[in-house]
Amino acid sequence: xxxxxxLMKSEPSxxxxxxxxxxxxxxxxxxxxxxxxxxxxxxxxxxxEVLFYHSNTKPxxxxxxxxxxxxxxxxxVAMDKTSKYFDPKSTNENPIWHCVEIKFVKKFTxxxxxxxxxxxxxxxxxxxxxxxxxxxxQPVTKSEFDQICTLGKKR
DNA sequence: GCCAACGTTGGC
DNA sequence: GCCAACGTTGGC
Numbered sequence: 001x002x003x004x005x006x007l008m009k010s011e012p013s014x015x016x017x018x019x020x021x022x023x024x025x026x027x028x029x030x031x032x033x034x035x036x037x038x039x040x041x042x043x044x045x046x047x048x049e050v051l052f053y054h055s056n057t058k059p060x061x062x063x064x065x066x067x068x069x070x071x072x073x074x075x076x077v078a079m080d081k082t083s084k085y086f087d088p089k090s091t092n093e094n095p096i097w098h099c100v101e102i103k104f105v106k107k108f109t110x111x112x113x114x115x116x117x118x119x120x121x122x123x124x125x126x127x128x129x130x131x132x133x134x135x136x137x138q139p140v141t142k143s144e145f146d147q148i149c150t151l152g153k154k155r
Numbered sequence: 156g157c158c159a160a161c162g163t164t165g166g167c
Numbered sequence: 168g169c170c171a172a173c174g175t176t177g178g179c
Binding site: 136 | 174
């Protein structure tokens with residue numbers, strides 16, 4: 001299985017890279033978008049590397065690296081009536097939503113801001129900066145991944 | 156807090 | 168199957 005590269009968004013007010021550093025690993029539950037789900041179910045595998053992105057904050061930025069530590073499994077909170085992610089259409093027999101588990105790898109010494117990414121000519125193809133792009137899980141190329149990592153190590 | 160862009164829902 | 172209405176995302 002060839003390693004793939006991804007970008008995952010999170011609002012730091014709900015779950016930040018620091019939370020993940022504390023937890024070491026977490027189930028990426030609560031995703032309720034079919035495109036994002038399909039990536040997790042079909043394309044993400046143990047060992048894939050992920051850019052962790054903080055959205056809805058100042059500044060928005062890729063703040064670190066994480067790794068897929070377990071393949072997709074049914075999303076438990078979809079079956080939890082008390083959860084805000086509860087979905088009556090999803091059952092134990094026929095779960096609709098799935099999620100992978102991710103583990104903390106490292107925080108960037110310098111977060112790579114959205115603004116900075118937009119300024120890189122070599123990154124102008126990134127999905128993240130496409131107008132109206134709001135997918136919370138996006139594939140990135142190895143080249144994009146490597147460039148962001150380099151920027152994150154600077155200074 | 157605003158609002159553009161998007162995805163989903165539901166009436167027909 | 169269309170599409171208007173609605174809710175959500177996420178940058179600014």
